[in-house]
Amino acid sequence: MSKRIVVLISGSGSNLQAIIDAIDAGQINGRIEAVLSNKAEAYGLERARQAGIPALSINHRDFESREQFDQAMIEQIDRYQPDLLVLAGFMRILTADFVRHYQGRMVNIHPSLLPKYKGLNTHQRALDAGDTEHGCTVHFVTEELDGGPLAMQGRVSVSAEDTADSLQQKVHRVEHILYPLAVAWFCADRLSWSADGVLLDGAPLPAQGYQLDQE
Numbered sequence: 001m002s003k004r005i006v007v008l009i010s011g012s013g014s015n016l017q018a019i020i021d022a023i024d025a026g027q028i029n030g031r032i033e034a035v036l037s038n039k040a041e042a043y044g045l046e047r048a049r050q051a052g053i054p055a056l057s058i059n060h061r062d063f064e065s066r067e068q069f070d071q072a073m074i075e076q077i078d079r080y081q082p083d084l085l086v087l088a089g090f091m092r093i094l095t096a097d098f099v100r101h102y103q104g105r106m107v108n109i110h111p112s113l114l115p116k117y118k119g120l121n122t123h124q125r126a127l128d129a130g131d132t133e134h135g136c137t138v139h140f141v142t143e144e145l146d147g148g149p150l151a152m153q154g155r156v157s158v159s160a161e162d163t164a165d166s167l168q169q170k171v172h173r174v175e176h177i178l179y180p181l182a183v184a185w186f187c188a189d190r191l192s193w194s195a196d197g198v199l200l201d202g203a204p205l206p207a208q209g210y211q212l213d214q215e
């Protein structure tokens, strides 16, 4: 059965666009029921509207606490009864209650080869460390920020000429392949996370997750 997807964003939404495009191309057995942003001006909301998807914003500043904001989000999201919640550049830290509510059906994409470089400024940190390899990771979301079990990774090579900007562009290109594929596999019941760990086609994946072979 086709899966119901809700996407959370805070910004440009290029990953959201990649998922919309993959659905339009028939590559994902699912439908985006709604896109939610904590920022009304997020361009990703415009992308959703152009695709005919309900686009909602909830301003976190309208709430006294993180708990209240997250509760309001849960109420909005659950109207759409999602099978999968996709964090695509959603820049708010989520409460434990929120994470538990969607555990096993919430994924995030992070612009580094986790467990390296959790948090911000990942491209500059990879450059500063002299890494020759960098990339992005799709992971299931747990209470630990950028710390949930890894599902899939895509790698890029770092050249001597790279800057944080050029690396960001390289990583984004891989994200736009990796994230739709992760969503497609989840929606096809191929990718899951349970007590047995992260499984692809019923077999446990290594700790770093499935490695996308694209170079």
Ligand code: GRF
Pocket (backbone or CB within 6 Å): 009, 011, 012, 013, 014, 015, 016, 044, 088, 089, 090, 109, 110, 111, 136, 172, 175
């Ligand atoms: C991506 O780099 C993603 O890894 C990070 O936020 C960025 C979102 O970009 N979590 P976009 O809004 O999808 O263009």
